[in-house]
Amino acid sequence: MLEQHSSSQATRNLLLVAPAIVVLVLLVVIPLGIMAYVSLLARGEGSGVNWSSNISGAAYLSFFVEEDFDGSLVPNYSYLLSFLRSIAQAIFTTAICILLGVPMAMWMAGLDTKWRSLMVLVVTIPFWTSLLIRNYAWLIILRQDGWAQEFVNAILPAEWKVSLLYNDFAVAVGLAYSFLPFMILPVFSTLEKFDWRLLEAAYDLGANKWRAIRNVVLPISMPGIVAGSLLVFIPSLGSFITPALLGGGKTLMIGNLIYLQFTSSRNWPFGAALSIILLGLMFVCIAVLALRQKRNAAVSGRKRAK
Amino acid sequence: MGTALTVDVRGVSKSFGHGRNAVQVLNDVSVKIAEREFFTLLGPSGCGKTTLLRLIAGFEDVDRGDIFIAGQRVNDQPPFRRNVNTVFQSYALFPHLTVQQNAAFGLRMKDLPREEIKRRANEALEMVRMSALANRRPSELSGGQQQRVALARALAPRPQVLLLDEPLSALDLKLRKEMQIELKQLQNQAGITFIFVTHDQEEALGLSDRIGVMNDGVIMQVGKPIDIYERPTHRFVANFIGDINLLEAKVSNGKALLKSGHLVECDVSAHSPSSSVSLAIRPERARIVKETDTEANFAGIVDHFAYMGTALVYQIRLLEGTKFLLRETTANGAGQFAQVGSRVGIKVAPEAIRVLRD
Amino acid sequence: MKPSLRRIPLSREISFAVIAYLYLPVIVLAAYSFNANRTATVWTEFSFNWYLRILHNPSIQAAALNSLIVATAATVASTIIGLLAAVGTQKRFKGRSTLEGLINSPLILPEIVVAVATLILFVSVGIGVGLLSITIAHIAFCIPFAYLPIKARLAEMDKHYNEAALDLYANRFDAFRLITLPLLWPGILSGATLAFVISLDDFITSFFLSGPGATTLPVYIFSSIKAGITPEVNAISTVMVLVSIVLVALSFAINRIGKPIRR
Ligand SMILES: Nc1ncnc2c1ncn2[C@@H]1O[C@H](COP(=O)(O)OP(=O)(O)OP(=O)(O)O)[C@@H](O)[C@H]1O
Numbered sequence: 001m002l003e004q005h006s007s008s009q010a011t012r013n014l015l016l017v018a019p020a021i022v023v024l025v026l027l028v029v030i031p032l033g034i035m036a037y038v039s040l041l042a043r044g045e046g047s048g049v050n051w052s053s054n055i056s057g058a059a060y061l062s063f064f065v066e067e068d069f070d071g072s073l074v075p076n077y078s079y080l081l082s083f084l085r086s087i088a089q090a091i092f093t094t095a096i097c098i099l100l101g102v103p104m105a106m107w108m109a110g111l112d113t114k115w116r117s118l119m120v121l122v123v124t125i126p127f128w129t130s131l132l133i134r135n136y137a138w139l140i141i142l143r144q145d146g147w148a149q150e151f152v153n154a155i156l157p158a159e160w161k162v163s164l165l166y167n168d169f170a171v172a173v174g175l176a177y178s179f180l181p182f183m184i185l186p187v188f189s190t191l192e193k194f195d196w197r198l199l200e201a202a203y204d205l206g207a208n209k210w211r212a213i214r215n216v217v218l219p220i221s222m223p224g225i226v227a228g229s230l231l232v233f234i235p236s237l238g239s240f241i242t243p244a245l246l247g248g249g250k251t252l253m254i255g256n257l258i259y260l261q262f263t264s265s266r267n268w269p270f271g272a273a274l275s276i277i278l279l280g281l282m283f284v285c286i287a288v289l290a291l292r293q294k295r296n297a298a299v300s301g302r303k304r305a306k
Numbered sequence: 307m308g309t310a311l312t313v314d315v316r317g318v319s320k321s322f323g324h325g326r327n328a329v330q331v332l333n334d335v336s337v338k339i340a341e342r343e344f345f346t347l348l349g350p351s352g353c354g355k356t357t358l359l360r361l362i363a364g365f366e367d368v369d370r371g372d373i374f375i376a377g378q379r380v381n382d383q384p385p386f387r388r389n390v391n392t393v394f395q396s397y398a399l400f401p402h403l404t405v406q407q408n409a410a411f412g413l414r415m416k417d418l419p420r421e422e423i424k425r426r427a428n429e430a431l432e433m434v435r436m437s438a439l440a441n442r443r444p445s446e447l448s449g450g451q452q453q454r455v456a457l458a459r460a461l462a463p464r465p466q467v468l469l470l471d472e473p474l475s476a477l478d479l480k481l482r483k484e485m486q487i488e489l490k491q492l493q494n495q496a497g498i499t500f501i502f503v504t505h506d507q508e509e510a511l512g513l514s515d516r517i518g519v520m521n522d523g524v525i526m527q528v529g530k531p532i533d534i535y536e537r538p539t540h541r542f543v544a545n546f547i548g549d550i551n552l553l554e555a556k557v558s559n560g561k562a563l564l565k566s567g568h569l570v571e572c573d574v575s576a577h578s579p580s581s582s583v584s585l586a587i588r589p590e591r592a593r594i595v596k597e598t599d600t601e602a603n604f605a606g607i608v609d610h611f612a613y614m615g616t617a618l619v620y621q622i623r624l625l626e627g628t629k630f631l632l633r634e635t636t637a638n639g640a641g642q643f644a645q646v647g648s649r650v651g652i653k654v655a656p657e658a659i660r661v662l663r664d
Numbered sequence: 665m666k667p668s669l670r671r672i673p674l675s676r677e678i679s680f681a682v683i684a685y686l687y688l689p690v691i692v693l694a695a696y697s698f699n700a701n702r703t704a705t706v707w708t709e710f711s712f713n714w715y716l717r718i719l720h721n722p723s724i725q726a727a728a729l730n731s732l733i734v735a736t737a738a739t740v741a742s743t744i745i746g747l748l749a750a751v752g753t754q755k756r757f758k759g760r761s762t763l764e765g766l767i768n769s770p771l772i773l774p775e776i777v778v779a780v781a782t783l784i785l786f787v788s789v790g791i792g793v794g795l796l797s798i799t800i801a802h803i804a805f806c807i808p809f810a811y812l813p814i815k816a817r818l819a820e821m822d823k824h825y826n827e828a829a830l831d832l833y834a835n836r837f838d839a840f841r842l843i844t845l846p847l848l849w850p851g852i853l854s855g856a857t858l859a860f861v862i863s864l865d866d867f868i869t870s871f872f873l874s875g876p877g878a879t880t881l882p883v884y885i886f887s888s889i890k891a892g893i894t895p896e897v898n899a900i901s902t903v904m905v906l907v908s909i910v911l912v913a914l915s916f917a918i919n920r921i922g923k924p925i926r927r
């Protein structure tokens with residue numbers, strides 16, 4: 001509801017929100033600003049950054065090239081590859097979540113109210129338990145001498161011996177496991193009020209079951225799937241715990257790269273630059289989605305106008 | 307009714323929203339309400355009744371104009387400094403407090419001595435016959451009981467003005483009739499000015515000392531129920547309250563000339579010759595006579611007819627095509643029915659015709 | 665009605681698999697924590713041994729105490745801030761959605777980015793790392809978790825309650841204290857519980873800001889895992905998961921107080 005605001009009311013509201021603004025500006029906005037600044041500095045000798053160095057894009061440049069021992073710049077694709085691997089890993093995770101989460105959401109939407117709320121709880125609870133511990137649990141299951149590995153190697157031919165842990169597969173399993181609820185819940189909420197008679201009508205009109213689902217249920221759940229994909233994709237892209245625990249030394253993701261710059265490598269400007277690039281990537285994804293939604297709204301608006 | 311003013315609204319305007327979305331909700335509204343008066347605001351949905359009450363209570367600020375309560379300008383006073391209490395349509399009883407605590411809330415906030423708070427809260431509950439349920443929570447009460455508690459809560463601090471926004475609309479018909487009577491008695495007993503909002507015309511006519519009829523952010527007419535009903539000043543007021551027939555006419559030689567050519571005797575002294583006017587005639591003020599009767603003012607054909615127990619209701623098509631509603635009482639026996647399709651004459655006494663400017 | 669149509673083919677089977685996928689790992693972890701065998705690959709017999717061991721492990725105790733201190737302080741601060749913000753953003757005003765975006769930004773931004781940015785800030789202004797830094801940083805990302813349930817509760821609340829209190833001569837503070845606050849309690853408790861759980865379970869921010877002697881439980885668990893799996897870690901992890909689940913269930917239960925049961 002629109003309220004006319006006298007200035008005293010506006011002042012009161014501002015005072016009430018002020019502490020939250022102060023805390024979040026101090027602890028989110030300003031740090032990100034300083035980090036953007038640091039990404040333009042040079043690394044320090046003792047500490048991670050040399051505060052008095054000149055501003056330059058060197059940290060961003062070192063994302064693509066490295067200095068050879070004779071001082072000439074040669075291309076270095078390893079960081080770019082890590083980024084691409086992160087994106088691929090995040091896409092793969094999103095795909096797994098769609099394959100598992102969408103049918104689950106559809107199943108939940110068809111349940112009785114009582115069972116539905118129980119299932120929502122079942123899907124929600126893992127989100128509130130420690131991500132670290134949940135990934136650690138996978139470490140136990142997938143580890144070298146674990147029963148899962150023994151079982152897999154027992155079925156596979158002897159010359160195909162595989163390792164389940166410390167590879168992209170393990171990371172995908174862990175990421176999908178970590179973020180699956182973010183796919184299930186939005187899709188479920190778009191389907192929650194779905195009128196199943198629509199499906200029955202399509203069925204009566206001669207569509208077979210699969211076609212009825214494809215042409216009726218899927219389009220209706222699409223906004224949920226899109227939102228869920230974003231909610232899975234973004235934290236997967238910036239994930240750190242899962243690749244740190246389940247990934248191998250060769251399967252670095254962006255999160256691990258950033259981590260390294262602030263720990264063993266002590267190269268804050270480069271870590272800051274990586275962080276800024278990650279943020280940029282995320283905002284591009286969100287912006288693309290927002291644009292898409294705007295266009296869809298415009299299209300459906302035009303359709304309605306006809 | 308006293309003569310001193312309690313509420314004086316002077317040229318108040320109010321709009322919501324900004325820029326292109328701004329909606330003018332009240333437009334230069336002025337009304338004076340006397341001490342101990344039962345004043346009712348009546349009008350169609352969205353005409354600004356609630357907004358006017360909220361301005362008087364202080365929940366919203368006026369854009370222009372002034373509001374005086376007991377002679378004091380209260381424009382800048384917050385609600386808790388205005389000696390005005392509200393009975394909300396949804397009652398808004400505090401769900402975590404008991405009936406007694408609800409009734410005592412205003413007294414508590416006035417920092418009265420504990421003894422007095424208790425006594426006066428109990429008195430207020432007594433007045434609405436809710437003492438027996440003083441320890442219940444609002445959720446354990448029926449709609450009518452909640453309504454009474456809301457009244458007691460608003461009356462306990464003895465405000466100068468009580469604002470009631472459709473307080474009875476959530477009740478069923480029977481309970482509503484009971485509460486109407488109680489409300490009137492309470493008002494007499496408490497000696498407080500009531501400003502009452504309702505959609506129900508019968509409620510408004512039966513309870514009020516005066517009624518203000520609102521439309522589209524403007525007060526069209528203020529008057530006693532009998533003035534509003536018998537002597538509406540606008541077509542809108544005439545139409546809005548009760549059933550009425552409006553016939554187009556032209557002033558001609560001190561009479562009104564209908565489209566059908568009939569000359570009708572009525573008081574047109576307020577209107578200039580040959581100006582267009584509407585004749586407002588209540589259905590119960592017209593009589594059916596023989597078409598040939600010399601007393602007949604105009605004529606028509608009976609389109610429809612219904613026996614309603616206490617009345618006979620006719621729908622008559624006048625010669626120029628206008629529909630005319632006519633209600634004859636059966637108090638003196640049902641008499642003769644005019645047949646559907648028959649031509650009849652209609653007789654209206656000159657004083658029963660209200661001539662309105664178009 | 666053809667109820668069979670409601671069942672999308674395979675969706676039930678997939679759902680059961682998903683539920684297993686979500687819960688089996690934690691159950692396996694819990695099971696291992698009761699295994700008497702240290703190597704943990706083979707089951708020998710049921711034992712509470714590892715739980716008893718954590719009771720006598722000073723580093724675990726110190727880390728647990730740190731976690732509790734941080735979570736309690738961050739919860740109190742973020743709940744108060746979140747409550748004020750929820751009341752302040754109740755009515756629409758220009759810039760409200762931007763403000764809400766700021767308040768909820770920790771939910772969208774990758775935690776590792778904000779964590780290292782905070783590290784840079786604290787080091788550059790000289791606060792450095794340690795328990796205090798961890799607590800301050802936790803306040804920021806706990807705010808949305810406290811804010812959202814309180815705001816939802818406020819939105820559901822009849823705004824006439826507040827007006828009725830003002831109408832009955834309560835000043836704004838009394839109206840808030842005597843009417844709004846008591847009706848808001850379930851939302852506040854629920855938000856506080858969620859903030860507590862989020863702070864208790866946080867690893868990334870705590871990791872970057874932890875210094876010598878300022879280790880929280882998740883940071884301890886991470887370093888233990890890196891050093892090699894031990895049954896004690898399984899036990900303390902199981903305890904943490906259990907605490908989270910109990911608290912979250914409690915939070916949901918509290919939040920249902922005073923709400924009409926849904927159809
Ligand atoms: N806070 C507000 N913001 C914007 N518009 C409002 C607000 N309050 C009222 N209005 C608008 O002002 C107009 C008058 O509203 P008001 O509630 O005063 O009408 P009312 O006469 O009480 O109607 P009803 O009989 O339906 O209760 C309506 O068009 C309404 O939409």
Ligand SMILES: [Mg+2]
Pocket residue numbers: 355356357471
């Ligand atoms: Mg109204």
